[in-house]
Every structure is written in C-alpha cells, then in structure tokens.
Amino acid sequence: MFDQTMPDQTVPDQSMSDQSMSDRITVPFSGPGAGTAPLSWGQKAILREVRDTGWTHNSSGAHEVPRGTTVEAVAAGVGAVMSRYPALRLRLGTDEAGNPCQVVFGSGEIDLEVVNLADDSHPADVGKFVHDLCYAWLVTPFDPYRQWSVRMAVVRHRDVTRYRVLTIGHLVADGAAVTRIVADLRAGGAARRRADPRTPGPLELGRAEQTPEAKRVSGRAMRHWEARLRAIPPQTFGALPTRPAGRRYRYGHLDSPATHLAVLAIAERTRTDTARVLLAVIATAIGRATGVHPLTTKVVVSNRFRPGLAGTVATLCQDSVLTVELDGTVDDVVARVRGASTAAWLQGYYDPDQLAELHARLDRDRGHPARVTCRINDRRAARPAAGVVLGTEVTAEGLRAKAEETAFVWGGELDTAVDQVFIAIEDRPGTVFLQGVFDLTCLTEGQAERVLRGVEEVAVAAALDPAAPARVSS
Incomplete structure (x- = not known):
C-alpha cells in the first residue's frame, strides 16, 4: 500500500x-x-x-x-x-x-x-x-x-x-x-x-504548457478563481482570540465503514458518483462544526481526464476552488456540489505563477489576503461510478452495526501547514478513511473532532432519509 x-x-x-x-x-x-x-x-x-x-x-x-x-x-x-x-x-x-x-x-x-x-x-x-x-x-x-x-x-x-x-x-x-x-x-x-x-x-x-492554447486554458481558470476569491474573508475560518500552547496544527483520522455504506446509498439514490457525495457530506460536516456557510474550499484535481493525459507518468495534480451553499437538505447540497465540482475540475489546470499574480492583485484591491484556507483531497484510485447499485437495502440497524466499527484517533501535532482545515480521503477498501489537519488558532480541538465525526453523522442521516437537513447555521 x-x-x-x-x-x-x-x-x-x-x-x-x-x-x-x-x-x-x-x-x-x-x-x-x-x-x-x-x-x-x-x-x-x-x-x-x-x-x-x-x-x-x-x-x-x-x-x-x-x-x-x-x-x-x-x-x-x-x-x-x-x-x-x-x-x-x-x-x-x-x-x-x-x-x-x-x-x-x-x-x-x-x-x-x-x-x-x-x-x-x-x-x-x-x-x-x-x-x-x-x-x-x-x-x-x-x-x-x-x-x-x-x-x-x-x-x-x-x-x-x-x-x-x-x-x-x-x-x-x-x-x-x-x-x-x-x-x-x-x-x-x-x-x-x-x-x-x-x-x-x-x-x-x-x-x-508554454503554447498560446495552454495560456488560454490557464486564463479561463484564473477567471474561475477570481470569481470565487473576490468576496471571501481574509481566512476561511477566522482566528481564535488566543492561540493554544504548543504546536499550531493537530492531525487525526476517522475510519468509518458506516460512512462508506451510507455514501454508496446516497450515490445510488441521487445517481451521483461517490466523489461528489463525499465532497458534499464533508462540506456539510465542516459547516456544522464551524458555522461557515457558504463554504469556499479548494479541491485537488488530477487533470487525467484531459485528452491524452490518462497514462502520463508525471505530476498533474493541482488545486481548484468551489463554493457550496449548505442550506436545505443534504441531497440539495449533493446536487449543488455536482455542478460546482464539475466547473472546478474543468478549471483545475493552470500556471501557478498566474495564480500567484492573481492573489497579489486581489490582495492589493481588497486590502487583505484573498486566500482559501480549506482544502479537500480525494486520493482514492478506485471510485464507484455514479448510480452504483448496492444490491441490498441500507437499514438503520445495518448502519448502527457498522458504526460500532468506527475509529477516531488523534495522531499528533505539526509545526507547519498551508490550510486551516485539510481533509484527505484515503484509499481503503470497505471504509471511508479520512485524515485531517486542523489549525488550532481558528478551531478548537473539539470543533476539529466534530468535523471528522460529523462526516459519519451527516452521511448516515442522509442515507436513511432523503429529506435529512444539512442543518448548517452561520
């Protein structure tokens, strides 16, 4: 592995x-x-x-x-x-x-x-x-x-x-x-x-990537970024009044077979792939724990869907950005993520030097930094396609039994990170395995834990009830 x-x-x-x-x-x-x-x-x-x-x-x-x-x-x-x-x-x-x-x-x-x-x-x-x-x-x-x-x-x-x-x-x-x-x-x-x-x-x-055609692709991506950066706050999650003692960042992981089963059920019902369902569920859990709504987050794009790049041995991953309204039902959030993520993935191929120039220009125009400090990275190699058929009914009893296997563990502390909240979806069979890094100058340790544990809570509720509310309040 x-x-x-x-x-x-x-x-x-x-x-x-x-x-x-x-x-x-x-x-x-x-x-x-x-x-x-x-x-x-x-x-x-x-x-x-x-x-x-x-x-x-x-x-x-x-x-x-x-x-x-x-x-x-x-x-x-x-x-x-x-x-x-x-x-x-x-x-x-x-x-x-x-x-x-x-x-x-x-x-x-x-x-x-x-x-x-x-x-x-x-x-x-x-x-x-x-x-x-x-x-x-x-x-x-x-x-x-x-x-x-x-x-x-x-x-x-x-x-x-x-x-x-x-x-x-x-x-x-x-x-x-x-x-x-x-x-x-x-x-x-x-x-x-x-x-x-x-x-x-x-x-x-x-x-x-030096050709005029590539520069036009990068230019379109910059327009996508600018439209989402202009109105954001200086930092996605603000800052706590006092900084905690010790290292600034804490990381931990959630291992949840119940979330895996619930996400498959939501994907089947909404005819949506699991990448978008997980993105919607994670965004909702972040919103619930932090009160940030709507949520603007970076997502990592592989760019291998582009013609001729599927088999390339190189590094093609880059950040893109999307904004998601977190009101209504969880299914509503899934539907919004479906459109927003498609646009983000299409605009995830660009010259990073151009993005640095855009950041500098917006910083001057706004008088404070235009930074998105939340990032979600789906690292899974194999992802069930849209409308995956489970072949079995998902029940409250079955999800409760799976929830008994859930494990949450704090891993340790870090001196440095780029984001205030970083969530990685790791490739593990039969479970949703999340790793998170959290900036304790803007989130309490309790909020950070609620982000990860909240992913299972959101997914299980939505799997059992199409009308399950997102329940995010600013």
Missing part, C-alpha cells in the same frame, strides 16, 4: 537496525526522452507546496513479493521502470536565464538497498521494520537537483525475499502515476514493454 500519511517530522526508531545487514546493488538504466524543458504546471504547484508546508510530499509504501522472487529480479524491475519512464530519470536544473527547469537524463545508475534481517527475527518484527522503513523514507526529502526522486529496497528474512519498499517524490509522479509504476513492478516482465509514444512525458508537458 502506498501512502502520503501526515508526517510528524520525526523518523521512527528502526529498532531492528542492529539485527540487520544492508548492502547496495548499483542498477544501470537507459531510456528515451532525454532533454530539457521548462517546469510543468504540476511541478511548479508541488514545489510551492513543499516550500510552504515543509512536508516532503513523498509517496511511500511496500508490498510482499511472490515467493521465489530473487534480488536480481527486483533489481531488473527497478532498472526497467527507470528506463521506461523519463519522469524517473528527471532532476531539476537551471536554464540560461537562471530559472529552475527540468532535465531528463538518457542514462544513469540507481542504488537498490538490500536488507537482510537476522534469522531469529520474529515475523511481526519484520513487518514493523518494513513499516518503519517506509515511514522513514516518507519523511526524508529528496534533493531534486542531485538525486533521482526514487528510493527502493528489498527486505529479506531467512534467505527469502519478502518485501519491496519504494518511495517516489511527488515532483516526478503523482498518486495515479505511482500506481502505474507499481503495477509495472508487480507485472515483472511486462514492465519492459515499450511506452506509448503518444503519451506525453514531463518534458512534453512543460513545453506544451
């Missing part, structure tokens, strides 16, 4: 490190697509995000390999994907004007770390070691000017290759691209198939 868990900036203690031996295999690679180009819009966006948050924004995870897999086979796999995908052979450089640019190399070498754990290590300790290694790599930044944005290890126990651990920087691959790379690694020999030459890589994206 690959994750972008909220980092607490501390590297876990790898307690088995003194019971392991590590070696490195140097893996050569070579492939097409070498060259230099301006940064793509997605690269600019993630570089700003890393700068503003201090987070690595790496994707890191592991999976068990089939029994009998050799270290040599794992090494061949990493060499194959490095050769196939120009994005993995990408580093940052500086152009003649002194501006950052992207450089794809035609060949090079990468190290595969081989970890041999002591034979007397308990299997549970092996799993913990792998988890801790994934997390340590998750919070360890890459130097994109001097390193490939890829780390890979193979973990062996009792002379058997057990796990492949992989970390990839968001500069070169977003979540959908990482999923594609992992699929190639799992497929073994299939990873050596030739890439479709019609699919643009990062260099082609960077060049295409």
Whole structure:
C-alpha cells in the first residue's frame, strides 16, 4: 500500500537496525526522452507546496513479493521502470536565464538497498521494520537537483525475499502515476514493454504548457478563481482570540465503514458518483462544526481526464476552488456540489505563477489576503461510478452495526501547514478513511473532532432519509 500519511517530522526508531545487514546493488538504466524543458504546471504547484508546508510530499509504501522472487529480479524491475519512464530519470536544473527547469537524463545508475534481517527475527518484527522503513523514507526529502526522486529496497528474512519498499517524490509522479509504476513492478516482465509514444512525458508537458492554447486554458481558470476569491474573508475560518500552547496544527483520522455504506446509498439514490457525495457530506460536516456557510474550499484535481493525459507518468495534480451553499437538505447540497465540482475540475489546470499574480492583485484591491484556507483531497484510485447499485437495502440497524466499527484517533501535532482545515480521503477498501489537519488558532480541538465525526453523522442521516437537513447555521 502506498501512502502520503501526515508526517510528524520525526523518523521512527528502526529498532531492528542492529539485527540487520544492508548492502547496495548499483542498477544501470537507459531510456528515451532525454532533454530539457521548462517546469510543468504540476511541478511548479508541488514545489510551492513543499516550500510552504515543509512536508516532503513523498509517496511511500511496500508490498510482499511472490515467493521465489530473487534480488536480481527486483533489481531488473527497478532498472526497467527507470528506463521506461523519463519522469524517473528527471532532476531539476537551471536554464540560461537562471530559472529552475527540468532535465531528463538518457542514462544513469540507481542504488537498490538490500536488507537482510537476522534469522531469529520474529515475523511481526519484520513487518514493523518494513513499516518503519517506509515511514522513514516518507519523511526524508529528496534533493531534486542531485538525486533521482526514487528510493527502493528489498527486505529479506531467512534467505527469502519478502518485501519491496519504494518511495517516489511527488515532483516526478503523482498518486495515479505511482500506481502505474507499481503495477509495472508487480507485472515483472511486462514492465519492459515499450511506452506509448503518444503519451506525453514531463518534458512534453512543460513545453506544451508554454503554447498560446495552454495560456488560454490557464486564463479561463484564473477567471474561475477570481470569481470565487473576490468576496471571501481574509481566512476561511477566522482566528481564535488566543492561540493554544504548543504546536499550531493537530492531525487525526476517522475510519468509518458506516460512512462508506451510507455514501454508496446516497450515490445510488441521487445517481451521483461517490466523489461528489463525499465532497458534499464533508462540506456539510465542516459547516456544522464551524458555522461557515457558504463554504469556499479548494479541491485537488488530477487533470487525467484531459485528452491524452490518462497514462502520463508525471505530476498533474493541482488545486481548484468551489463554493457550496449548505442550506436545505443534504441531497440539495449533493446536487449543488455536482455542478460546482464539475466547473472546478474543468478549471483545475493552470500556471501557478498566474495564480500567484492573481492573489497579489486581489490582495492589493481588497486590502487583505484573498486566500482559501480549506482544502479537500480525494486520493482514492478506485471510485464507484455514479448510480452504483448496492444490491441490498441500507437499514438503520445495518448502519448502527457498522458504526460500532468506527475509529477516531488523534495522531499528533505539526509545526507547519498551508490550510486551516485539510481533509484527505484515503484509499481503503470497505471504509471511508479520512485524515485531517486542523489549525488550532481558528478551531478548537473539539470543533476539529466534530468535523471528522460529523462526516459519519451527516452521511448516515442522509442515507436513511432523503429529506435529512444539512442543518448548517452561520
């Protein structure tokens, strides 16, 4: 499983490190697509995000390999994907004007770390070691000017290759691209198939986004942003009179199978996909807990629905923005989100430098910052389509039984974040798994918990009653 868990900036203690031996295999690679180009819009966006948050924004995870897999086979796999995908052979450089640019190399070498754990290590300790290694790599930044944005290890126990651990920087691959790379690694020999030459890589994206047509696309997106930024308050949720002691941001997660079942029922009734239903339910829960109504929030757009970009291995995710009225019934909110989110997704592809210029102009015009400080990110790879058929009736008894499995956990504290409220929908089967980061200078800890717990409350009520009110009061 690959994750972008909220980092607490501390590297876990790898307690088995003194019971392991590590070696490195140097893996050569070579492939097409070498060259230099301006940064793509997605690269600019993630570089700003890393700068503003201090987070690595790496994707890191592991999976068990089939029994009998050799270290040599794992090494061949990493060499194959490095050769196939120009994005993995990408580093940052500086152009003649002194501006950052992207450089794809035609060949090079990468190290595969081989970890041999002591034979007397308990299997549970092996799993913990792998988890801790994934997390340590998750919070360890890459130097994109001097390193490939890829780390890979193979973990062996009792002379058997057990796990492949992989970390990839968001500069070169977003979540959908990482999923594609992992699929190639799992497929073994299939990873050596030739890439479709019609699919643009990062260099082609960077060049295409300099064209007049792309600039018109970015201009339309700016008009969409400006229409929603002009009337917003300086910060979405204001500020508390006194700042709490300690670190400013708190993060936690909600694991709710009941919400999963309820959202499917709402999607079936309203003939709406689960992405829009979840967005409506989360927005309603935020409104209930904070009194903010209407709610203007950023949403993360993958941009892979655009022609020719579905299979691109690069980073294509960017923020867009929408405003939702939270009165009436929850079904009413779902209907509004359906239209507002479609417009937001269509206008989620733009030059981040233009958005920075728009922010600066509006700041001057308004006399205070024009910032949206709420963000919702649906990270799920597989999302049930609109009108999914459950095949079974959702009952109050069934939802109550599922609610017994709900888990809410506070994770820890952070020094920095971009948003006052950030909600991520993670990819977990059979449940809605939400991670939230909250600014405790504008929300109390109780309000933050009510945001996450409120998602289940809103969803379950709406699943059982089409007339369930949103019940948001300013």
